[in-house]
Amino acid sequence: MRVHYYPGCTLKEKATNLEDSTQAAMARLNVELVEPKGWTCCGAEFPLITEKIHGLTPPVRILRQVQREGGDKVVTTCAFCFAVLKRANRAMLDNPEQHMRINAYLKEDIEIDALTKEKVTDFDAYDGDVSPLHLLEFIRDEIGYGTLKQHLKRDLSHLKVAAYYGCRLLRPKKEVAIDDPESPTIFEDFLRAIGCTVIDFPFKQECCGSYLSASMPESSNEPSYRILKSAKLNGANVLAMSCPLCYYNMETRQDRIREQYLTFGGFPVLYFTQLLAWALGADAEVIGLEKHAFDPRPVLGITQDAEVSV
Amino acid sequence: MMKKEKKRIGVFVCHCGVNIAGVVDVARVAEVLKEYPGVELSADYVYMCSEPGQQMVLDKIKEEKLDAVIVAACSPTLHEGTFQHAAELAGLNPHQVEIANIREQDAWVHPDRERATDKAIRIVRSMVEKAIQNEDLEPIKVGVTRKALVIGGGVAGLQSALDIAEQGYEVIVVEKEPSVGGKMIQLSETFPTLDCSQCILTPKMVEATRHPKIRLMTYSEVESISGFVGNFKVRIKKKPRFVDEDLCKLCNDCADVCPQVVPDEYNMGLSFRKAIYMPFPQAVPGTYTLDRDNCLGTLPIRCGKCKDVCDAKAIDYDMKEEIIEEEVGAVVVATGYDLYDMKALGEYGGEHYEDVVNGLEFERILSASGPTGGKVQRPSDGKEPQNVVFIQCAGSRDPEYHNSYCSKICCMYTAKHAMLYKHRVHNGNATVFYIDVRTGGKNFDEFYQRTIDEDGVLYLRGKVSKIFKEGDKLLVWGVDTLTGQKVEVEADMVVLAMAMTKADGAPALMKKLKVAVDANGWLGEAHPKLRPVESLNQGFFLAGCAHGPKDIPETVSQASAAAAKVGALFAKTELMHEPTIVPVVEELCSGCGICVSMCPYGARTLDQVQHVIEVNEVLCEGCGACAAACPAGAAQQRNQSDNQIFSMVNAILRG
Numbered sequence: 001m002r003v004h005y006y007p008g009c010t011l012k013e014k015a016t017n018l019e020d021s022t023q024a025a026m027a028r029l030n031v032e033l034v035e036p037k038g039w040t041c042c043g044a045e046f047p048l049i050t051e052k053i054h055g056l057t058p059p060v061r062i063l064r065q066v067q068r069e070g071g072d073k074v075v076t077t078c079a080f081c082f083a084v085l086k087r088a089n090r091a092m093l094d095n096p097e098q099h100m101r102i103n104a105y106l107k108e109d110i111e112i113d114a115l116t117k118e119k120v121t122d123f124d125a126y127d128g129d130v131s132p133l134h135l136l137e138f139i140r141d142e143i144g145y146g147t148l149k150q151h152l153k154r155d156l157s158h159l160k161v162a163a164y165y166g167c168r169l170l171r172p173k174k175e176v177a178i179d180d181p182e183s184p185t186i187f188e189d190f191l192r193a194i195g196c197t198v199i200d201f202p203f204k205q206e207c208c209g210s211y212l213s214a215s216m217p218e219s220s221n222e223p224s225y226r227i228l229k230s231a232k233l234n235g236a237n238v239l240a241m242s243c244p245l246c247y248y249n250m251e252t253r254q255d256r257i258r259e260q261y262l263t264f265g266g267f268p269v270l271y272f273t274q275l276l277a278w279a280l281g282a283d284a285e286v287i288g289l290e291k292h293a294f295d296p297r298p299v300l301g302i303t304q305d306a307e308v309s310v
Numbered sequence: 311m312m313k314k315e316k317k318r319i320g321v322f323v324c325h326c327g328v329n330i331a332g333v334v335d336v337a338r339v340a341e342v343l344k345e346y347p348g349v350e351l352s353a354d355y356v357y358m359c360s361e362p363g364q365q366m367v368l369d370k371i372k373e374e375k376l377d378a379v380i381v382a383a384c385s386p387t388l389h390e391g392t393f394q395h396a397a398e399l400a401g402l403n404p405h406q407v408e409i410a411n412i413r414e415q416d417a418w419v420h421p422d423r424e425r426a427t428d429k430a431i432r433i434v435r436s437m438v439e440k441a442i443q444n445e446d447l448e449p450i451k452v453g454v455t456r457k458a459l460v461i462g463g464g465v466a467g468l469q470s471a472l473d474i475a476e477q478g479y480e481v482i483v484v485e486k487e488p489s490v491g492g493k494m495i496q497l498s499e500t501f502p503t504l505d506c507s508q509c510i511l512t513p514k515m516v517e518a519t520r521h522p523k524i525r526l527m528t529y530s531e532v533e534s535i536s537g538f539v540g541n542f543k544v545r546i547k548k549k550p551r552f553v554d555e556d557l558c559k560l561c562n563d564c565a566d567v568c569p570q571v572v573p574d575e576y577n578m579g580l581s582f583r584k585a586i587y588m589p590f591p592q593a594v595p596g597t598y599t600l601d602r603d604n605c606l607g608t609l610p611i612r613c614g615k616c617k618d619v620c621d622a623k624a625i626d627y628d629m630k631e632e633i634i635e636e637e638v639g640a641v642v643v644a645t646g647y648d649l650y651d652m653k654a655l656g657e658y659g660g661e662h663y664e665d666v667v668n669g670l671e672f673e674r675i676l677s678a679s680g681p682t683g684g685k686v687q688r689p690s691d692g693k694e695p696q697n698v699v700f701i702q703c704a705g706s707r708d709p710e711y712h713n714s715y716c717s718k719i720c721c722m723y724t725a726k727h728a729m730l731y732k733h734r735v736h737n738g739n740a741t742v743f744y745i746d747v748r749t750g751g752k753n754f755d756e757f758y759q760r761t762i763d764e765d766g767v768l769y770l771r772g773k774v775s776k777i778f779k780e781g782d783k784l785l786v787w788g789v790d791t792l793t794g795q796k797v798e799v800e801a802d803m804v805v806l807a808m809a810m811t812k813a814d815g816a817p818a819l820m821k822k823l824k825v826a827v828d829a830n831g832w833l834g835e836a837h838p839k840l841r842p843v844e845s846l847n848q849g850f851f852l853a854g855c856a857h858g859p860k861d862i863p864e865t866v867s868q869a870s871a872a873a874a875k876v877g878a879l880f881a882k883t884e885l886m887h888e889p890t891i892v893p894v895v896e897e898l899c900s901g902c903g904i905c906v907s908m909c910p911y912g913a914r915t916l917d918q919v920q921h922v923i924e925v926n927e928v929l930c931e932g933c934g935a936c937a938a939a940c941p942a943g944a945a946q947q948r949n950q951s952d953n954q955i956f957s958m959v960n961a962i963l964r965g
Contacts, residue, residue, distance in 0.1 A: 173711075183656030202659075202778030202785075233780070 003138070004071040004130075005033035006062060008081035009041050015078070015244040017288030018271045022077050022135065024286050025277040029143060029151055036065040036074070038111075042084040045211075053101050059088035060102050061109070064126040073131045075138045077273055079168035079243035083176050085132035090175045092128035099127070134169060135273065136186050136242070137178050145193035152195060153281030159299065161196040161275065162236035163187035164227065165204050166246045181205065190272065191240065194279040201234040203227045208246045213253060221260045224249045228257070228267045237299050239269045247271065254293050268296035317442055318350040320376040321434060322367055324358035324383035326413055331356075333417040335427040339382065342431050348442055350374055359389050364396045371400035378402075378441035382410040382434045387837075403446035405889070405949055410437040436958035443954045449886035452928050454540035455639035456880045459484065461532055461819070462644035464492020465862060466854025466869040468514050470642045473873030475523035479880050482636060483518065484546055485528045486815070487575075489593035490515055492646055493855075496576065498676035498684070500862055501726040502757035508592065508679065515594040528595060531815075533633060535823055536912070538928045539849030540639045540885045550629035552600035552608075553586070557624035560588065564598060564616035564625065572604045574681075578671040580689055581681035586616045586625075590679065600625070640849050640876045643825060643833060644869065645816055647855035650705040650809040654712065658704065658777045658806055664690040665784060666777060668704075668808045669723060676730050686734045688803045691782075695802035698731055699786045700724045700742040701774050705809035707745060713809045715830060718859040720807035721748045725761045727805055732765040740767045741799055743774050743788050751861065770797065777804055810859045824910065825850050833857045843871045847911075848931075851875050890948050891930035892937050894923045898944035905936035905945050 005026075011019035026033050042059045063085065066074045076082040091098045103125040111120040133141075139148060170181040179186040184205070188198045206227055209220025228250060231239045241247060250257075251269035258264050269292070277287045278300060284290070289297050297303045321343045325331035340354040351374050355363050358381055367379060379402065381393050386409035394404035412430040420426040458474045460467045463485030471481045483490065495515075497507035518524050533545040553564075570585035585604040588597070606613035608627035617625040649668050652660025660666045665688045667675070678684040688695045702720050705712040721744070728740040747769070749755040761767045774788040786799040812831030820827050825845045826834035833852045836844040843852050851872035854865040879885075891913075901921035906914045913929035914936060916922075923944075936945040943952055 180656060183661075202776070202780075230780075 001030060001142070002032040002034060003142070004066045004069065004074040005035055006039060006042070006066075006074050006076045006081060006085065006132075007035065008076065008078045010078055010080075010244045015247065015271075017291050018077055018242075018244060018247075018273055021271060021273040021277040021282070021287035024282040025273055025280055028277070028280040028282065029148070031143065033075070034069070034071075036062055036069060036071075038065065042081045042088075044080060044084065053098065053105065056088050056091060056098065057102055057105050059085050060092060060126055061106060063089055063092075063128075063130045063132070064106060064123065066130045067126060068123075071130060073133050073138075075133050075135055077135045077242060077271075079134070079166060079241075080245060082132060082134045083168040087172075087175050089128050089130065089132055092126060102126075134178050134242070136169075136190055139190060139193075139276075140186060145189070148193050152279050154195075154279050156195040156275065156279050157197055158301065159196045159238050159275070160199050160236050161191050161238045161240050162199045162201045162231035162234065163191055163204055163272075164231070164239050164241040164246065164250075166241065166243045167205070167207055167210075168243055170205060187240070187242075187272070191275070194276055196238075196240075196275065196279075199231070199234050199236040201230050201236065203230040208243075208249045210245060210249075213245075213249045217253070217256055218260065220249055221253075221257050224253075225257050225261050225264060228264075228269075232267060237268065238275075238296065239267060240272045240275055241269065242272050252293050266294040268292070268294055268299045270296055317348055317377040318375060319348045319378045319380065319438055319441055320367075320370050320374060321346075321349055321352040321380045321382065321438065322358055322363075322370075323352070323354040323412075323430075323434070324363070324381065325354065325356045326358075326384060326417075327356065330383070330413050330417040330430075333420060333423055333426045334412060334430045335423060336382075336430075338427055339412075339430045339434060343434055343438070346435060346438055348438060350376065358383050359392055364392065367393060368396045368400045371397060371402050376402065378406040378408070378444060380408050380410055380434060380437045380441055382412045382430065382437075384413040385409075385411050385415075405447040406441065406444055408437040408441045408444070410434045432962045435961040435964075439957040439961040440949075440954050443951065443957065444949045447889040447948055450889055450891070450927050451884045452538070452540055452887060453884055454880060454882055455542070455637050456480070457482070457636070457638045458640045458642060458876050458880075459532075459542070459544055459636070459638040460642045460644060460853075461823075462492065462646055462854070462856070463487070463490030463518075463526065463528065464644060464646045464854060465494040465511060465514070466646065466856075466865045467492070467642065467644035468511075468518050469866050469869035470644060470851075470853050470873045470876075471518055471524050472514065472521065473870050474642075474876050475521050477873070477877040477880070478523070479877070480523050480525070482525045482527060482546075482638065484530050484532055485526070486531045487589070488529050488551070488599040489589045489595070490518065490526060490528060491590075491592075491594070493670070494862060495590065495592075496578070496670060496673055496677070498673045498678070498680070499726065499730060501722045502751070502753045504726070504730075506678070508677075512592045515592070519594050526595065527634070529599060530634075532819065532822065535641070537637075538926070539887075540879070541928070542638045542641060542849065544636050544638055544641075546634045546636060548632040548634055550602070550631055551597070552602070552625060552627060552629050553598045554624045554626060555595050555597040557622045558597040559622045559624070560596060560598070561621070562588075563619045563621070567615040567619050569613065569615070570604050570606055572601070577674045577681045578668075580671060580674055598624075640851065640879050641823065642851045642853050642869075642872050642876065643820075643823065643845070643856055644853040644872075645813050645819060645856040647810045647859070648813050650713065650811045652704075652806060652808060655704055655806070657775065658701070658804070659779070659784075660806060663777070663779055663784060663804075664688075665695075665803045666806065667803070668806050669720065669727070672727055672805045676727070676734075684734075686731055686738075693802065694735060695738065696735070697739045697741070697799070697801045698728075698803045698805065699774075699784075699799055699801040700728055700740065700805045700807065701786075702742065702744045702747075702807045703773075703809075704806040706807075713811065713830065715809075715859070716748065717807070717810040718748070719810070719861045721746075722751070722754055722757070722861065724805070724807050725749075725758045725767075728767040729757075729761045729765050732761075732767060740765075741801075742767060742769045743786075744769060744771055745773065746771075751863075772797070777801075810855060813856065816856065823847075823850065824912070843868055843875055849879070887928050888932060890932040890950065891925065891927055892932060892934065892945050892947045893925055893927075895944045895946055896922050898942045899923050900942055900944075902941065904939050904941065908935045908939045910935065 209223045213220040336354045340352045344352040457480040533547040565584040568584035573579035574583040586600045674680040706717040772789040772791040776787045784801045853869040853872040899922045
């Protein structure tokens with residue numbers, strides 16, 4: 001199987017363990033990931049905050065490139081990129097004015113053909129025909145849990161995993177949601193399919209503090225801490241997620257949480273793709289398990305158990 | 311058809327105070343129309359609907375020997391009848407009266423005097439053209455069967471049945487459950503007087519059983535209905551109860567031996583009953599019912615224990631479903647409501663947490679006849695809850711995801727719930743989250759104030775975003791919009807005032823009855839203000855929550871009103887049906903049958919032999935759907951023919 005894949009900048013820089021584990025897992029599932037030529041930053045959250053046309057243009061350009069390469073869907077793992085692409089595409093479908101204006105900008109694009117060195121101009125209009133898919137949706141709908149199970153190499157039943165959705169996979173409901181925002185199950189279904197023991201916990205859709213970690217870190221520590229604590233209280237020994245910003249707040253900056261909450265000893269956090277790749281038999285080094293602020297290897301059974309306390 | 315040239319037409323233009331005259335130059339309209347072909351007389355007057363105004367129309371018809379009258383005034387829904395009556399008094403056929411609506415369709419919607427006046431002239435002109443071709447019509451007469459059908463045996467249905475029966479007419483009450491009583495019999499105490507719901511309802515139930523004119527058919531459903539006002543044929547399905555009502559001695563021996571335990575509907579699933587059961591002690595009829603869906607099996611090899619122990623020999627496994635046919639003249643639809651499913655509000659956890667209950671469940675918990683005997687205990691572990699959170703508007707007033715409407719009774723019953731809780735758990739804490747508190751009703755606001763002033767219930771204005779469990783507590787997250795603070799309340803139990811919705815079985819039933827429902831599935835009334843208890847479909851009357859959320863007094867009022875309407879119908883020896891129906895021009899009809907599928911009233915059938923359409927004149931409501939659909943022009947509505955419509959269009963468009 002071959003599918004277009006938009007990694008986004010963060011996966012190439014800060015979140016290499018998300019990128020590497022996605023690549024490793026998909027290779028093991030015989031899925032070839034094709035990056036659209038010349039992809040740029042999706043614009044992160046900014047096109048959606050300002051609703052400015054020039055902010056929406058980059059994500060639409062990425063989608064148009066997928067279409068030019070013959071694709072009708074593009075898979076992402078980063079929850080932010082996913083939300084941006086999907087909302088930008090929704091605008092192209094539902095908002096005639098934005099559709100017209102963005103296409104007017106994109107028509108002016110100039111591209112130099114790599115082979116002939118000739119200028120390519122006068123691009124076709126993009127009408128919203130490429131579906132942005134989150135990898136969780138792609139696995140459920142295109143690969144299928146049945147196929148997935150046939151490729152499993154490791155038993156993960158000892159892992160009690162709490163699925164953390166955050167906001168970007170579910171809200172706003174009408175534009176983005178990959179599942180019912182109030183009682184989603186797609187993440188849990190996936191975890192069950194790869195053999196994890198799934199733990200339900202009430203904070204799975206709560207905000208992690210998002211960008212407050214940059215401007216007011218003390219304000220993002222509390223929500224992040226409450227999520228980790230709730231997962232632990234409900235019996236989880238791993239928290240799984242898909243968003244690099246959530247990961248930054250709840251994994252990378254566990255040191256800050258510890259400064260504010262003295263009893264917090266740390267908690268293992270993994271990208272869902274790391275769990276997937278691990279279940280499919282990938283090596284620990286390949287999926288970046290050593291890069292974590294709180295070492296998840298003991299809970300995965302790779303090294304001796306460390307004390308976990310929240 | 312009368313010859314055009316011969317018709318003498320009078321035009322009467324109404325000022326309606328300033329309603330019309332404020333925008334339209336009525337004098338000019340009257341002046342211009344004087345010159346219009348066929349118009350003999352044209353005049354204006356300040357209030358045409360007033361006594362002198364009507365007298366003027368009446369006199370002029372006589373004096374000028376008018377053959378038709380146009381009244382240019384308000385919408386025909388208001389005063390068409392008034393002027394038709396005046397015309398009749400003057401000896402003119404009422405179908406020679408036309409109303410030109412220059413108020414709602416002109417003066418009220420246009421600011422420009424010049425153009426509004428021009429439009430008024432065109433509207434009146436078109437009605438003159440229509441009137442020129444109008445024929446004299448006589449109403450269609452039909453007899454009346456003086457027996458009523460009431461669907462639903464809750465308080466609405468019982469009240470309607472009793473009031474109809476007291477007027478001397480026979481009534482059949484069809485109730486799908488084993489007992490009458492509806493939702494009201496499940497309530498604990500009622501606001502704002504706190505009288506016991508059962509104590510006030512059971513006398514009505516008993517009275518209905520004993521009334522010689524009332525026939526209660528419980529455990530029965532309406533299978534189909536045909537016919538028309540005054541003359542309905544109804545087929546009622548009587549489900550087998552497997553217990554002979556007359557022989558059953560209510561000893562409970564059958565239930566004692568029954569091995570099948572299922573959730574008890576009467577207690578909202580908070581307790582259990584057997585597969586053979588009596589719904590509640592005061593059930594009417596007082597008998598047991600064997601619930602076939604949950605029975606192990608009546609063959610001795612499967613079970614058959616209940617029959618073995620029944621000394622009265624009341625249990626009969628061979629009972630079969632029966633279809634009973636009845637003829638009735640009117641139908642009261644009183645099918646009640648259901649509560650919106652807690653599953654739809656995933657964020658409140660009603661589906662997962664036993665201690666998150668809906669309003670009716672809490673009624674059972676408070677009720678002396680409930681699973682806890684009226685002691686407030688939470689379902690999960692039977693502990694007395696020290697902190698109870700009540701959430702209003704759960705699924706109501708949320709056009710984005712749930713129901714856009716207000717469920718109307720929740721503010722009051724939540725106040726009652728909180729008050730009753732505080733009466734039983736004196737040191738407990740009751741917190742209510744609300745959007746607004748709506749207490750429109752006699753003594754309602756005083757009641758609500760008491761919950762705050764005397765019982766110390768805490769009201770927080772704001773919505774709850776989420777409920778989840780931490781340990782054995784429920785944590786309620788919300789916002790207090792008066793202080794702008796996020797709040798977290800620890801609760802032992804949460805009561806959701808779930809929205810009221812159409813009854814589960816209502817859509818299928820309403821389809822069978824062919825009665826109109828609104829976007830939310832509530833029954834539609836003929837006029838929102840002036841005909842609130844009648845359906846647009848003649849012969850159908852509305853009572854209770856099937857028509858929309860209501861409290862008990864309002865339900866009872868509407869039920870009595872519906873009964874009065876049935877009485878007025880039955881007081882007639884024959885019914886007059888509007889003659890503006892759509893007959894068939896047989897020479898033009900090809901028998902294609904398109905109009906049959908268009909007709910919402912089932913008035914048109916295809917004669918397979920003659921291959922033409924037959925029209926049931928009494929069923930036809932003259933909506934014109936068939937006339938618009940007929941490709942051959944064979945369906946011509948009386949006094950609304952294609953020719954008339956073309957003439958009207960021409961009169962409007964001409965310069």
